Amino acid sequence: MSAGREAELVAARDDAAHLVRVIVGIGSDLDLHVTLRRIVSAAMELSAARYGALGVRDAHGVLSSFVCEGIDESAAHQLSSMTVGEGLRLTDLRVRRPDPVLRLGDLPVRAVLAVPIIVRENDFGTLYLLDDRPDRTFSDFQESAVRALATAAAAAIDNARLFEREREAAKWTKASREITTALLSSDPQTGPLQLIVRLALELADAEQAILLVPKEPDLPADQVATLVVAATAGRYASEVIGRQVPMDGSTTGGVARRGLPLITDSFQYPIEGFTDVGDRSAIVMPLIADDTVLGVIAVARRPHQPRFDNDYLELVSDFARHAAIALALAASREHALNRELAQADTVDGALKAAVDELRRLWRARRVLAVTFADQRADAGAEPAVVSDQASLRWADLDDDMQRALETLRDGDLLTPVTARPGTVAVAMQHPDGVLVVWIELTGQRPLTLEDQTLLTVLAGRLSHGLQRVHQVDQQRETALALQHAILGPDDLPRGFFARYQAASPPLQVGGDWYDVVDLEDGRIAMIVGDCVGHGLTAATVMGQVRSACRALLFDNPSPAAALSRLDRFAARLPGALCTTAVCAILDTGTGELVYSSAGHPPPILVRADGTADVLDRGHTIALGVRVGRPRPEARITVPAGATLMLYTDGLIERRGKPLEDGISEAISMLADYRDTALDGLVDVMMSGLAPEGGYHDDVVLLVCRPPAPLRQTIPAHVDHLAVARTALREWLQRVGVGPKQVVDVLVATGEAVANAIEHGHRDRPHGRVTLLATAHADTVHVTVTDRGVWKVPRALPDPARGRGVALMRLLMDDVTLDHGASGTTVHLSARIL
Structure with missing residues (x-):
């Protein structure tokens, strides 16, 4: 063999050995990012290129990210315009291009070698080798070596991705366990929700994460109309919290309705601070347990981050399923007795519900709850008996039972006692004295230690719950007295009638109000308004706004002027912003009605012949939003025998239905009963328009039928x-x-x-x-x-x-x-x- 041929064989053997070492080197680490960098470095070494880049394709086949050596990633993005196909080698760009060189940023490129990397028959990306030296070319052997490297790189990338997926899955599984632990040991409405979004943000390496829950959690899923952002993490967290999104017409609502996850670049409904910061890859996941959607998680990456792919969808789906199950378990952790107590409006109602629940829980033959009033407060009063059997009184119990119950009354509280075989009883504190609960078990089964422990716990909860209901009952009386004083006048002029109904348990007060003001010049002002929110806070704000409006009308009896000046008041009074109101002034001599509306549902006028008008002119935005802008007003003549109706949105607003449908229904009913006396008309309207289960919002209804001159x-x-x-x-x-x-x-x-x-x-x-x-x-x-x-x-x-x-x-x-x-x-x- 000649010396030259032997030298060629040695060189070939060395090149092959070098190629093997390089290939082995790129697969020695299972971290995907490290593997990709090693692929670029190895290709540069095999091709003697000065620069290298590996472009990675996203789910749409676009080169969205680059791993670079020697050049900036921003410059490397220009390579995506090249058509590579099965491979590309450009050895003299001066001949192929009118300009002497290809420039990537400040880099003058004179030679390019590009090879695709195919992983599991999918185009993973493209490997680029670049050189800026004059007369630089890539040889056939270098191209062959890089292609062989690309084949080996595909296997290394596949292994690294599998390892990364397993590692990511392990992290998500660990996070799921952390969520479960938190949810089962704390309040599911506060901290754990925040924990879910924080973990989702960190694990997805995202920019923002939000968790939305139904605004109406007690309604069936198909009746929920609104989602509210209950927890946030990442950028703009404080701006996003509390935002509301309709179920219909929104991306998150669609995911909740269908119960199917979604990867998207944009959202149908704007969520300020989340979807209005630009298009970026996001994943939206429903939280489903027992076929019920408990909420929705939305996680969004930064604009230039890689898109979420289907593999990631599977990871997050498992996390969401686990989080939903834990949420459901936490929500049902509290015993049904607690739920019954929470829903009760009165002590008697709570006690009756507790008796029924205790009977169901123990499958008892009979349950008695006997209240012994404090003798210092009510000497000689007969004990009150509540039973699952109808109309049972103290006198109906035999002497032995009475003595046994009295003995329990005088014994230790919260201590279960087996008074008779097959029975268990316990005494506890009652708001009016001492309560004894007597449970007769079916078949005289023995009382276990678990029974005693559970009864002690439930007795404690029942005692505490009754105290709470009693306290709320007292507060309700105070609250109703307060609202009665500030809601509106009781003694209305003839031809006027009003009705208020609250829908905000437990205090049953809210922010709706009405007022009728005699301006003492033959004109009468009517105002109906709605402050944001419910409860005592809204009622307090309402009282101040109502008083201010009345004072302004005396100062300047013009609806538009009064609402314009009320704008400034609402903008400065905490809680009054976005209050809606309609103000109308009726001249009883001429029948002329002047009105102006601040974001409020329009008044309705039904004539004696049944024809109707919706008074929707003179309408602008709610109070306090645009201070200083004049408000319009409109005029109409109220003919003899006509009925005018002012109301709040609780009367006609229904979940899942357009507001116009509710207004049309009110017009039809008002026209049908236009000849009914005003007090009867109000009763008919309130009952006829009430949804199944009662009103879900406060309602004010004010009707006026001024006598014709x-x-x-x-x-x-x-x-x-x-x-x-x-x-x-x-x-x-x-x-x-x-x-x-x-x-x-x-x-x-x-x-x-x-x-x-x-x-x-x-x-x-x-x-x-x-x-x-x-x-x-x-x-x-x-x-x-x-x-x-x-x-x-x-x-x-x-x-x-x-x-x-x-x-x-x-x-x-x-x-x-x-x-x-x-x-x-x-x-x-x-x-x-």
Whole structure:
């Protein structure tokens, strides 16, 4: 063998050995990132290239990330525009390009060798070797060596990814155990939720994570309308917490509805601080347990991070399933007795529910709960008995049972006692004294240690729960008294009726209110409003806003002006921002209604013939949002016999239905019952519009049916006095004037009409006299007008005549006479008693 041939063989053997060492080296570490870097370094070594990059494709086949040696990743992204196919070798870019070199950033590239890496028949990415030296070329052997490296690299990458997946799975499994431990040992509504999103953020190497739960957790899943962000982690956490998202029309709501995970780059519904920071890869996972969606986790990466892939979806899905199961276990950890106590409104109701639950729990034959009142407070009172058997009283118990119960009353509290075979009893503190619970077991089975322990625990919970219910009951009475004082006036003018119903247990108070204000000039103001939230806080804010609105109306009786000035008040009062209100002022003499709305549902006007108008003009945004901007107002005439209705959204808003549907239903019902008396009309509307299970929000309903004025024009002759008198009597009765006062008004008006006939038309027998009667608030007004000319009064009055005016002043609260060249007008007014 020649020396030259031998040298070639030695070189080939050395090259092969070198290639083997390099290939073995890239697979010696199972960390994926380390493996990718070793692949780039090994390819540079085999090809003698000065620079190298490995572009990794995302789920869409786009080179989204690069592992680089010698060049910046931002510059390497320019390589993605090259078409590599099965491989590419460019040895002289000066010939192939019009410009002398290819520039990647500041790097002038003169030679390129690019080889695809195929992992499990999928294009994983492309390996690039680059050189900037003049006349640099890559040889056939170097290309073959790099291709062989790419084949080996595919196996190394596959192994590293499998190892990484197992390692990630182990981390997620460990996190799942951590969540389970936290959820089963603390309050599932606070810390553990935050723990879930924090772990999801860290494990997914994400920028943000949020956890949304149903706003209405007690409703069936298909009736939940809104999700609320209950926990956040990462960027903008404080801005995102508490944001609400509708189930319909949102990405997170869609995941909750379908119960299927989703990988996405954008969200359908904006969540301020989360989806409005730009498109980026996100994964949305439902938390499902027992076919019930308990919430949704959304995790978003940074804009330039790799997209989530289906492998990651599987990891997070397992984590979400585990978290959901733990949440469900934690939620059901509290015994049903606790839930019954939490839902009870009264002590008696709580005790009845507890008896039923204890009977179910022990499968008992009978359960008695006997309350012995504190004798210092109620000496001689018979013990109260609550039983799962109807109408059982203390006197119905035999003497032995009574003595046994009294003995238990005087014994140790929270200590189970086997009073008789097959029975167990325990005494505990009751808000009114001592409560003894007596349980008769089925089949006289023995009482185990577990039974005694459970009974002790439940007795303690029951005693504590009854104390809580009693305290809430007392608070409710105080709260209702407070709200009753600030909600709105009880004594409304005739023609007005209002109803309030709260839906915020346990205190049953809220932020809805109404007001009716007599402006003392023939006009009446009506206001209905809704402060954000429920409970005493909302009620307190409501009282302040209502008082401010009333004061503003006295200062400037214009709906738009009052709401504009109320803007500044709402913007400065904590809790008043975004309060909605509608203000309307009715002129009872002319029927003109001026109104303005601040983000509130529109009033409804139904005429006597059943036609209706939705008063949706003069509408702008809620109070306090845009201070200083003028508010519009609109006008309409309320015809005789029409009914005007103002209300809050709790009356017509239903989950999953457009607001317009609720308004249409209210219009239809109001039109059907337009002839019903106002108190009956309010009852019908409140019951007819109530959803199944009762109202889920506070409701205010204010209806107004102002009495139509009476206008009579009669010939100026005494023969027609009876016609006017009959019409006036009927009208006075309709507006609510009592019988005795009707007589007074008739006599005073008769004197005024008689004077108009006798004095104003003594020389004009064909003249006419006009009678106008109006009622507003609690006052009736009568005006008598003639177009005649009264004679000049005598210097010495006739003692037998001229007593008509004096009689009018005696019977009415106010009497004025206006004489003029065109006639005389007599004004009579009296407060309706």
